[in-house]
Amino acid sequence: MLADELEKILPTERIKARLIDRYAYASDASHFYLIPKLVVQPINIDEVQRLFQFSHQREEKLTFRAAGTSFSGQGVTDGILADLSNYWRHVTPEQSGKTVRVQPGVIGAHVNQALKKYGRKMGPDPASINACMMGGILSNNSSGMCCGVVNNSYHTLKHLTFVLPNGQVYNTEKAEDYLRFESESNDIFEGFIKLNNAVRANEELTLRIRKKYLQKNTVGYCINSFLDFEHPLDILAHVIIGGEGTLAFIAEAVLNTIPDLPYKMTGMLYFESPETACNAIADLKTTGAEALEFMDRASLRSVEDMPGVPSFFKTLPVQASAILCEFQESTETALIEKYQNALPVFDKLPLIREPDFSQDSEKQALLWKIRKGMYPSVAGMRAKGTSALLEDFTFPVERLGDAVVDIQKLFEKHNYKNGIIFGHAKDGNLHFAVSQSFLTQADIDHYEKFNDDLFELVIDKYDGSLKGEHSTGRAVSAFVEKEWGPDAYQIMKRLKALIDPKNLLNPGIVITEDKLTHIHHLKMMPIVEEEVDRCIECGFCETHCPSRDFTMTPRRRIAVRRAMKRLEMTGDTATRDTLIKEYQYDGMETCAVDGMCATSCPVDINTGELIKRLRRENHSNLQNRIALFLAKNFPLVERTAKISLKMGFFSNRLFGKNFMHGVTWGLRKISGTIPRWSKHLDKPVSARQLASLSNGNEGSAKVLYFSACINRMLGGYLCIIWQYLQKSKN
Amino acid sequence: MEDTYVSFGNICKKAKIELVVTNGISTSCCGQIFSSKGFADAHHYTVNQTIEKLFRDSNNGSIPIVLDVTSCTQTLLNCRPYLSETNQQHFDQLKILDIIDFVADMAIPRLTISQPKDKVVFHPVCSVHKLGTMGKLKSIGFACAKQADIPVFAGCCGMAGDRGFYYPGLTEAATKRESNEVNQQPYSGYYSTSKTCEIAMSEASGHDYQSILKLVDEVSAD
Structure with a gap:
């Protein structure tokens, strides 16, 4: 098994190989759909190097993805998908905000937030800036409303640290890396000199390149770097920008900023x-x-x-x-x-x-x-x-x-x-x-x-x-040659072959043999249910979701609902049933139904409401009846909760303030239905205590105090209800 | 640690606001505990009961009702579709105030802030975003402290009422970014407006998050 092999190079918890993981990551914001073999989450350069080595030894395709907000299909794969969105989040303004150092998992808006106090911002200003991440902003040479052709990622790049498919790491900040590039990756170094000569010797091509970049253009590689830079390492760093993840892994970038x-x-x-x-x-x-x-x-x-x-x-x-x-x-x-x-x-x-x-x-x-x-x-x-x-x-x-x-x-x-x-x-x-x-x-x-x-x-x-x-993506890869002409396309093809000779890093993007990439692997949108059907899978909800770093995100919750329907339509009920089973925890139980996802959803979906509805449909009649009984006897429930809460405080007084915390921690291992004790719980408040507040102030205002039950009895221990309901399930 | 309700009583006393507490209301619930778990019947029963009592005890809606947990306020303000016809009519006559509205609009104008805190930090709960009361929360901070920060990474703490007690991993993951940011500097107070969210943020940051009522009580003169 692939997952077992990967365990030799990555910790198990960062290899996501269950069916639900694969289906959750099959979608991005584009209209393409590919189910990855599995998803991995590397957290440092060392792990990325090992992944490249693994990909080469086993001839496995490897694709890196950050926020998955691209429209063109460069972020989906049927190979190994490396998800960067939960890590790689460092952002450091430098030189009083004149430059900023970023990792690929930082959200664009967070970079600007970090720069705000200096009155600066980064050049690219994509409409998806609140959701998209630097990995994509750099790899797609993003621009935006005000950015134009001068302040895009390519033109504002100062330094880049990247890992090549051959496992070598280079940083354009370090003088020694220029020498190391020549000696350690000599084939690429020499190849770039040849390519550079070929571009510069071709007057027609030179003019074509200059003309193309007078306007916004993200089709094909940024081969203007052959005209803009001299040293092969600088040229390489700048084609990696806009390289759509097909040439290298971007580990860190330093960008010049612009005044805000x-x-x-x-x-x-x-x-x-x-x-x-x-x-x-x-x-x-x-x-x-x-x-x-x-x-x-x-x-x-x-x-x-x-x-x-x-x-x-x-x-x-x-x-x-x-x-x-x-x-x-x-x-x-x-x-x-x-x-x-x-x-x-x-x-x-x-x-x-x-x-x-x-x-x-x-x-x-x-x-x-x-x-x-x-x-x-x-x-x-x-x-x-x-x-x-x-x-x-x-x-x-x-x-x-x-x-x-x-x-x-x-x-x-x-x-x-x-x-x-x-x-x-x-x-x-x-x-x-x-x-x-x-x-x-x-x-x-x-x-x-x-x-x-x-x-x-x-x-x-x-x-x-x-x-x-x-960006090119799957949407227009088959048309790069038509748009650019054969000379430019040959340069791009040679460039890709030089850096990734086995064509394993995000293959089929930018350079492709398949002349129908734009109509292959299209995402079929089955009709599922109200909330799901509206979703465009843009991913804008993800950053606000409390379970984003734990289990799933609203977009993935919806994507898996769609996947279940697709499987049903094709008659693969066995796979669907596995998904349903895995969805119980990842999709349902660990959704906080807070509805914060709706605050950034362009089409007003509250995935929390969807999950609540699914929970409703999940309950048996008996459970509903028990819940209603509890509701009808709420004062009694409240008293019981208060008693158990008081017992907890009493135990803590006897055995030390961390006693209950420890006990519930232990008990939870045996039965998941025991709620965890918190040191921050308050003692319960009685109706009598509350009633003592009534005052006869003859003031200009008067209010009726409704102390919420979580303030009265728990602060938090309404779990009694939960326990009854969990037990009634069995 | 002094309870939220004590602070509420103190504030009303200082602000000369007449305070009514009834036994019926003190055993009521907004129904979120049932609705979030998908128990529709129990939720509908609960909100109908609660609205009936609120209508009765607020003297047919003439006394404004103050809830001391923002997420409960939000739930109650959105319960109309689940009410019987009579209760819908009653609901329309109620004046339900969240603790933030109460503090910003009723209490602070009637209080003397004698010893504002130096630098405090707030955790705005999800309902603050949904109710659109972020501005009022900031105004409370402005009145009660020389500096009141709202973290850039403030977000949902994942507690979801009580869910975080059963899935602590959810809360831990959800609060990490915000608590890291908060712990970059010392504050003289940490405040929020929902008890369970305060618990989640306290667990995550190691600081004691309390109700903003506590803040207002502490900085105001008798």
């Missing part, structure tokens, strides 16, 4: 049509606006019922489009000046409403809520059994308007009813969202035709990019 400009002026500009809106971008860029976010009519319609959205949204012209414009500055004076200078530019634009800009943070928040609510709105309203797909194209800015119209035509041609188009117009980067079913072959064929037409449009008509910021 505190003064903002935000407003919305409305136009008659997408063409007039997009044609305004070039002029708007001259104003120095940090964000220029385009939204088409369908996008605006998708949020018109959201609280706070102005009523005129409903009566805008049929093709109306909007641009959210934001100016940012370090001082208020500079901000006002920037805005004043923009006014003459606005005057010349064919606006259909007066521009309405504001420094008020609540008004700004509403505008951003409108912009950010569009994709969730479409995703939340999609038909059951479909996936919400989010595309990510880049077009030449000057042809953006035509591109929008062309995409709208394709929606019509292929009968996509609720397609919306929005995006970072400043950088020619458009997202659009459609819902798509992968349940039948006819669905997949339909999607393939639409996809073919789209890609032809982006590449042949506009020479655009198929992925501006979401």
Whole structure:
């Protein structure tokens, strides 16, 4: 068994090989689905090196994943999946926040929180920043709304520590590593010199590379590093950025930060049509606006019922489009000046409403809520059994308007009813969202035709990019050569072969022989139940979940519910039954049903409510009757609880203050139903004690005191109920 | 350690707020203990009973009701769908205040804060997020201490009422990030607004988390 073999190199508790582990990790935020052989959680470089060695000796595929929030399918595998999300969380601002040292398991927003007191932030600002992690931000060369093409991961990277598939570790901070790279990984070193010469000698390719990166582009490897850097180790470090986990494991990075400009002026500009809106971008860029976010009519319609959205949204012209414009500055004076200078530019634009800009943070928040609510709105309203797909194209800015119209035509041609188009117009980067079913072959064929037409449009008509910021992944690996041309693709192919000759590190991503990767291993969305069907598996809930580092997360709880249904549909009831059994503890019992997951869910799912409902369905009639009996006799239950609590305190007085803690700890090993004693429990409070509080203050106010039962009798020992119920199960 | 209810009594006395306690309410429950475990009948029975008593003892809703555990307040405020028609009508007339609302809106304006603490830290429970009372919690901190921190990594402690007593691993894992952050510096007080969450955070951090009532009582003058 693979798991037994792995136990020689990793501790058992960090090898997750049960069925439920495999199914829980089969999903990420993309529309692809592969069930890993097992999941491992390495915690240091040493373990990563051993994993690489293991992968090579046994010819096992190995894929690293951080938050699993990518849309393109680079984070799923049917090999060994190494999950980094529970460890690798160090973040250290350095040089007064001018730089920041990060590990791959840190959430993007936590990096910015650490930098806040220095008035700095990191360059990349992906919309998923509250959930995605540095491993992905670096490996996908993430950007975002304001980041543009200058402050992405590639351009803000200062130093990188990484592990190559050959097991060697290099750190670009250390001068000796440059020498060591040449001597220890000489084949790669020499290979890079050859590749570098090949790139630089090819004038056409050089021009192509320069042109491609004037716009946002995450298709293929960052081969601009051959032009930007001299030493092979620096070139290598920069192709690992955007390398989608196919070239190395990123253990640590030092990033240059940018100022976090505190003064903002935000407003919305409305136009008659997408063409007039997009044609305004070039002029708007001259104003120095940090964000220029385009939204088409369908996008605006998708949020018109959201609280706070102005009523005129409903009566805008049929093709109306909007641009959210934001100016940012370090001082208020500079901000006002920037805005004043923009006014003459606005005057010349064919606006259909007066521009309405504001420094008020609540008004700004509403505008951003409108912009950010569009994709969730479409995703939340999609038909059951479909996936919400989010595309990510880049077009030449000057042809953006035509591109929008062309995409709208394709929606019509292929009968996509609720397609919306929005995006970072400043950088020619458009997202659009459609819902798509992968349940039948006819669905997949339909999607393939639409996809073919789209890609032809982006590449042949506009020479655009198929992925501006979401990475190649499984979604467009088969089209890298078509987009880049054969010369660039050959460089990328040779690069991958040089570093990972056995093609075991996240294979099939970026470089692939399979020309249909984009329609293979598609994630089928079975119809399960209300909460589950809405879920887009984005992973935004995970960071708020109290069981995230213990058993499961809301996304995984939902993913396994879907897996059970898929197994049922294919008639594999044996596997399904194992999942149901394992779900009892991981999914059900260790969910705190606190509902904090709902606070960050874009489609308003409270997984806690789902679990509560499943618990309800799990109870026998007898259990329900006992619970009702207890409820009806609550004062009696309370007295019993108080007595056992008092006995506990009494025992502690006799045998020492840690006595009960120790005893319950021991008893729990024998019977899991004995609750653990806490040193922080309070003595029970009687109704008489509470009644003594009543005062006859003739004050201006009067209140009725409801001391909650957990304050009265436990602080916590309502376990009596639990024990009855557990016993009644048997 | 002095109990929460004593602090509540002291605060009312100092603020000259008339306090009513009834035997019926002192044996009632918000029903969360049943609903979180999925016992629908028991939960529905409990909340209906409780709302009946609250309506009666609050003089048909004319006396505001103060709950001293935020998660219970949240449960009670959301119980309407499970009530009988009569109880729904009664529920609509009740004025249910969480301890945070009470302290921020009723108590502090009537108290003299004579000896604010130096530096305290709060653990905002999940219900604070759901009820949208983070601002009020901060205002309490502002009134009662020179500095009141809310940890960046403050999150659900995983106690979930009583679940943490049976699955201590859940609470340990859930509180690790926040307690590590809290232990980076010393505080002169550690406070929250739900007893079981206070227990979880005390276990994790090694410091004694108490109700904010305790804080308000300590810093206010007679």
